[in-house]
Amino acid sequence: MGKVTGFLEFERQDEGYEAAETRKKHYKEFVVALSDDQAKIQGARCMDCGIPFCNNGCPVNNIIPDWNDLVYKQKWREAIDVLHSTNNFPEFTGRICPAPCEAACTLGINAAPVGIKSIEHAIIDKAWESGWVVPQPAAVKTGKKIAVVGSGPAGLAAAQQLARVGHSVTVFEKRDRVGGLLRYGIPDFKLDKSIIDRRAKQLEGEGVVFKTSVYIGDADLPKGVGNDAKEKISPKQLIKDFDAVVITAGSEFPRDLPVPGRELEGVYYAMEFLPQQNKVNAGDKLKDQLTVGGKNVVVIGGGDTGSDCVGTSNRQGAASILQIELMPKPPVQENKSLTWPYWPNKLRTSSSHDEGCNREWSVTTKEFKGENGKLKSMVIANVEWAKDEKTGQFKMSEVAGSEREIPAEAVFLAMGFVNPVAGLLDAFGVEKDARGNAKATTDGEGCYATNVAKVFAAGDTRRGQSLVVWAIREGRQAAREIDAFLMGASVLPR
Structure with a gap:
């Protein structure tokens, strides 16, 4: 522990932001990262708890007190080694993770928690700047071939772990660039895509082969927004050609809103909107790009995807933006005695909202x-939530007299994702759970294995819509199980 009384002496210092009116004019990252001295002070605030709840609050079980202490001592090279031991891609989580580790911080019980996410961000950025992040190819090849379906964080994590123990790994991606929703779901102002590119280059240096614009399935090549596939490979062929297959294709089937007028032009899924702007930012030429300049925009859904629609709409020059949520407004301050160390239900205001x-x-x-045929307005109403005395469940009822019509020329449905893309799991013959995700356990014998021989599933494909950090965890764990399946045992960490 670097500074025994640090948590008593120093206040939390958050990362800074470029001014809202300035950052709305571009799509570049605008977070002002901590300086070395600021990161050192944040590291000093770590209490080095006897039981570090932050470790378990973090899905990848980052060894947080250790690298906090190393940053306090300015031992940056050792800090990145500790961080990389549990997290393949801290530059992703250090930018876009909601930081459940901070919700579990012991200091957070009665004070502002340690700025864990900002320290992680500082460590990995310094590592890249210093040239410490380099390919780590395996010294010996096993001769085993593994196919990874999907190049999001789960697929990338699995691919890197498997390549580093000597397997030949090929990643198949239906889009024209790797990264999954990191690439085409998260706006550039939150995650610059060059950050994905440099990791992909590292993976290629470790022997991973990326094949983009390739659709894995039995149906015809998909058409429409979000599909760049030019080649199709059947799951049967994939299973035949590889010693193991891991499906890490995410959970991309969006929740719909079947109300009158849904078919009107102007009502879109969020993922019809966000990827287009990312492609334009990457230099692509799009015919009839969906834009909202001068329009009254309504975003339905209060989560991160909705927030991303808000930020992108602001940059495109929307006349007005309203975000609506079916659930009640969360409390501004959580009851820590009831929620800590778990993720609390509280009001969260993003940088996009501030814009x-x-x-x-x-x-x-x-x-x-x-x-x-074009959207002009929408009818909304307020609802009340009350607990049913018989079932104990909360039910909603419309507030009398609250119905009203509001202008809306563009509506984005950002209400979450239900399950993997229709047909993918069926094409493999993979059994589904009650929610339509791939059925596979995460404990006991045969972790991450599906009912189909040689086929595994991880990330949102298996657990449903979740966080990037959970995807990395599942990709790492699935890699260990696949390695053990092929070799009889594994030295990969779980």
Whole structure:
């Protein structure tokens, strides 16, 4: 422990932001990272708890007190080694993870928690700047071939772990660039895509082969927004050609809103909107790009995807932005005695909200209205939530007299994702759980293995819509199970 009384002496210092009016004019990252001295002070605030709850609050079980102490001592090279021992891609989590580790910080019981995420960000950025992140190819090849379906964080983590123990790994991606939703779901102002590219280059240096614009399935090549596939490979062929297959294709099937007028032009899924701007930022030429300049925008859904729609709409010059949420408004301050060390339900305001956005809670959508097939307005109403005395479940009812019509020329449905893309698991013959995800356990014998021989599943494909950090965890764990399946035992960490 670097500074025994650090948590008593120093206040939390968050990373800074470029001014809202300035950053709305571009799509570049705008976070001002901590300086070395600031990171040192944050590291000094770590209490080196007897039981570091932050370790378990973090899905990849980062050894947080250790690298906090190393940053306090300015031992940056040792800090990145400790960080990389549990997390393949801290530059992703250090930027876009909501930091459940901080919710579990012991100091957070009665003070501001340690800025764990900002320290992680500082460590990995310094590592890249210093040239410490280099390919680590395996010294000996096993002769085993593994196919990874999907190049999001789960697929990348699995691929890197498997390549480093000597397997030949090929990653198949239906889009034209690797990264999954890191690439085409998260706006550039939150995650610059060059950060994905440099990791992909490292993986290639370790022997990983990326094949983009390749669709894995039995159906015809998909058409429409979000599909760049030019080649199709059947799952049967994949299983035949490889010694193991791991499906890490995410959970991309969005939740719909079947109300009158849903078919109008102007009502879109969030993932019809966000990827287009990312492709344009990457230099692609798009015909009829979906833009909202000068329009009244309504975002339905209060999560991160909705926030990303808000930030992108602001940059495109929307006339107004309203974000509505069906659930009640969360408390500004959580009851820590009831929630700690778990993730609390509390009001969260993102940098996109700060750029300009009205927000309303307990609002339901009743109808979309339009003229000549184009959206012009929508009908909404307030709802009340009350517990059913018999079942104990909360039920909603419309507030009498609250129905109203509001202008809306663009509506984005950002209500979450239900399950993997239709047909993918069926094409492999993989059994599904009750929610439509790949059925596979994470403990006991045969972890991450599906009912189909040689086929494994991890990340959102298996657990459903979740966080990037959970995807990395599952990719790492699945890699260990695949290695053990092929070799009889594994030296990979779980």
